[in-house]
Structure formats: structure tokens, C-alpha cells
Amino acid sequence: MLFAALSLAVNALAAYVFARLDFKFKGLLWVYVITTMFVPGMAILLTSFIVVNKLGMLDTLAVLVLPGVASAGHMFFIRQFYLNIPLALEEAALIDGAGRIRIFTGVFLPMSFPVFVIVGIGSYLAYWNSFVWPTMTITNPHLFQIMQYLYTFRSERATEMGMLMAGSALSALPTIVLFLIFQRHIISGIKISGLK
Incomplete structure (x- = not known):
């Protein structure tokens, strides 16, 4: 859940x-960010391992959480x-004297719940089902992910x-259980993504 919350905060x-x-350079930077979507995770696995090794993050909780936070x-x-939230809401908040942080927390965040549910569950599932990265970076049994436990159980x-x-x-x-709890919000989030 820590990973999903941190991922939501950074990505939002x-x-x-x-x-x-x-x-300045907003368009160019956005193209650079979007281009990373087309690079498979397996293609940068070795370089990512070298980076976290040099940072001394192996066998820590940080190596499981930090590398995949930004997506x-x-x-x-x-x-x-x-982009589909009316600009008039933001302009009204600016006229009332709200700053950018206040607009984000007071206008955008309350409206974002269905989208956050979709993104949060996606982040949670990516973290929960990860196997290759934790196997490469974690040797401490106290930090094992669920898939590592299942693999160890199967081999033993x-x-x-x-x-x-x-x-x-x-x-x-x-x-x-997570899907059952957030079922209504998942459906509304999918509707939002399909209509826009």
C-alpha cells in the first residue's frame, strides 16, 4: 500500500x-516522459540493478519501492x-486567491477519486505480482515479496x-477483496477513461 500511495502522489x-x-520545453519533456512507456522493463533490468547496487539500496525496502514509483x-x-476538468474551476480558484498547491489539493484531488482507484490498483498489482526485480535485489527473507515466498515454497x-x-x-x-471493495469506482473510472 505504501508503494501505491507514493506512486499516486508522484504521478498525480x-x-x-x-x-x-x-x-519552457514542456512539450519536449512530455515527449521524453511518454517515450519511456515504450521501453520494456526487461530491457533496462541490468542497468537498473547496477544503479541500485551503486546506491547501496540492495536488500532494503527502498529498492522495492523507489525504482517503480514514477510511471x-x-x-x-x-x-x-x-485536461478534461473545466478551466473555469481553476480560474475561479485563482480569482479567490488560491495558489497552485491549494488548487491541486482543493479542486483536482477531490475530483480524482475514480482515476486514483484505477491507478492505485494498477500500482498495487504491479508491486504485489512482481517477481524478477525482488528476486534480483532482495536476499533477506524478511523482505521477500509474496511471489518469492511462493517460489521458495514450491522449490522446497x-x-x-x-x-x-x-x-x-x-x-x-x-x-x-480489493476489487470487490472498489468495484463501483473501478467501473466509473473505466467509464471516465472511455468517454474522454
């Missing part, structure tokens, strides 16, 4: 900047939503398929 702020603020896809999704008890299936079902349970 970046999306707001790209959607509403004007600054061009999530920025793009939130930015598209922000290869013949106990019933136990492995029970573990797999239990690992899927939080995701199922």
Missing part, C-alpha cells in the same frame, strides 16, 4: 504539472483526466501441490 503531481502549468502510463492516464516442497495451491489462493485473496 507530475500529471497536474504537465496538464495545467506552462513552462509514464499512470502520468498519462491522470493527465488526460486533468515440490510434491505438496495442495499446499502450493492453498498458498496461491491466499496470495490472490487481498487482490480479490
